[in-house]
Amino acid sequence: xxxxxxxxxxxxxxxxxxxxxxxxxxxxxxxxxxxxxxxxxxxxxxxxxxxxxxxxxxxxxxxxxxxxxxxxxxxxxxxxxxxxxxxxxxxxxxxxxxxxxxxxxxxxxxxxxxxxxxxxxxxxxxxxxxxxxxxxxxxxxxxxxxxxxxxxxxxxxxxxxxxxxxxxxxxxxxxxxxxxxxxxxxxxxxxxxxxxxxxxxxxxxxxxxxxxxxxxxxxxxxxxxxxxxxxxxxxxxxxxxxxxxxxxxxxxxxxxxxxxxxxxxxxxxxxxxxxxxxxxxxxxxxxxxxxxxxxxxxxxxxxxxxxxxxxxxxxxxxxxxxxxxxxxxxxxxx
DNA sequence: AAGCACACCAACCGCCGTAGT
DNA sequence: GACTACGGCGGTTGGTGTGCT
Numbered sequence: 356x357x358x359x360x361x362x363x364x365x366x367x368x369x370x371x372x373x374x375x376x377x378x379x380x381x382x383x384x385x386x387x388x389x390x391x392x393x394x395x396x397x398x399x400x401x402x403x404x405x406x407x408x409x410x411x412x413x414x415x416x417x418x419x420x421x422x423x424x425x426x427x428x429x430x431x432x433x434x435x436x437x438x439x440x441x442x443x444x445x446x447x448x449x450x451x452x453x454x455x456x457x458x459x460x461x462x463x464x465x466x467x468x469x470x471x472x473x474x475x476x477x478x479x480x481x482x483x484x485x486x487x488x489x490x491x492x493x494x495x496x497x498x499x500x501x502x503x504x505x506x507x508x509x510x511x512x513x514x515x516x517x518x519x520x521x522x523x524x525x526x527x528x529x530x531x532x533x534x535x536x537x538x539x540x541x542x543x544x545x546x547x548x549x550x551x552x553x554x555x556x557x558x559x560x561x562x563x564x565x566x567x568x569x570x571x572x573x574x575x576x577x578x579x580x581x582x583x584x585x586x587x588x589x590x591x592x593x594x595x596x597x598x599x600x601x602x603x604x605x606x607x608x609x610x611x612x613x614x615x616x617x618x619x620x621x622x623x624x625x626x627x628x629x630x631x632x633x634x635x636x637x638x639x640x641x642x643x644x645x646x647x648x649x650x651x652x653x654x655x656x657x658x659x660x661x662x663x664x665x666x667x668x669x670x671x672x673x674x675x676x677x678x679x680x681x682x683x684x685x686x687x688x689x
Numbered sequence: 690a691a692g693c694a695c696a697c698c699a700a701c702c703g704c705c706g707t708a709g710t
Numbered sequence: 711g712a713c714t715a716c717g718g719c720g721g722t723t724g725g726t727g728t729g730c731t
Binding site for chain 1: 715716717718719720721724725
């Protein structure tokens with residue numbers, strides 16, 4: 356059944372808060388704390404509904420709220436977290452001390468989202484907006500028909516493939532995804548999209564660590580862990596080809612699965628004997644935005660809170676790229 | 690100066706999950 | 711299990727400010 360409105364329409368004020376109301380609310384909470392929002396306005400002498408009081412407190416009056424412009428580090432953190440969490444503003448806000456979900460949401464919608472759109476990047480999927488491949492191409496390809504098909508492998512190369520297709524592919528293969536051990540440790544790249552299918556576009560692509568729209572809780576590091584490069588050479592991938600298609604977002608992907616804690620140098624894509632990504636380390640990296648994110652690229656631009664939109668945009672272009680030092684490293688990753 | 694369009698952001702709305710009865 | 715109250719969340723709205731013509 357439907358719920359009653361959170362507040363009676365009789366006599367309860369709406370709209371912008373006055374200074375007097377703010378003072379009443381602050382004074383009451385300082386003396387009594389905030390527990391029962393339902394009864395708080397009455398006790399505090401406010402003609403507001405509890406919901407309105409809670410919102411005013413959590414989004415504006417709370418003493419630990421940091422006001423003012425977002426720093427570039429904060430902005431980058433938001434982008435990184437959004438690529439993983441999606442529109443989970445409260446979850447993102449939890450990683451940005453002093454910022455509220457509402458503030459982050461507003462900032463995303465008014466600044467970051469527009470910038471990404473200008474860059475041709477879908478702010479929802481964090482991938483280029485153009486559909487690079489149509490479904491029939493994928494479904495008719497050896498990729499789909501392969502008896503050893505494992506779409507989860509594509510997580511590591513989803514930068515090469517339309518994410519919508521990957522979603523569908525993952526859906527189709529959901530039964531396979533229930534089994535973490537189905538993937539043998541050899542012959543991994545057998546069913547990857549051949550480069551010839553990927554050369555139809557020069558559009559730089561980017562990706563997120565997580566398959567778009569797949570809840571974080573459903574993401575299994577093993578999907579990526581099982582992804583390695585032994586058969587990469589079969590596909591005759593060349594480093595220049597990869598550069599054409601592989602500007603994956605850094606998004607913490609600098610780290611190597613299994614290398615927990617993360618290496619201190621996150622400036623380039625890392626690869627070591629484990630050939631693994633560490634999703635945990637990704638998250639821990641994200642939680643530590645102080646780790647000099649502006650050093651991600653050698654041609655990085657010095658970004659400050661005073662940087663222009665163009666400078667930020669330029670930097671964001673780099674943010675959506677992987678550094679791929681050479682073919683060897685890429686193979687190790689794959 | 691007036692009118693318009695756009696940007697920004699505080700606040701609201703409606704839905705959902707959970708706990709209590 | 712059904713119902714209700716409540717807190718929390720994400721999407722949206724609308725008022726205000728700003729810049730352009």
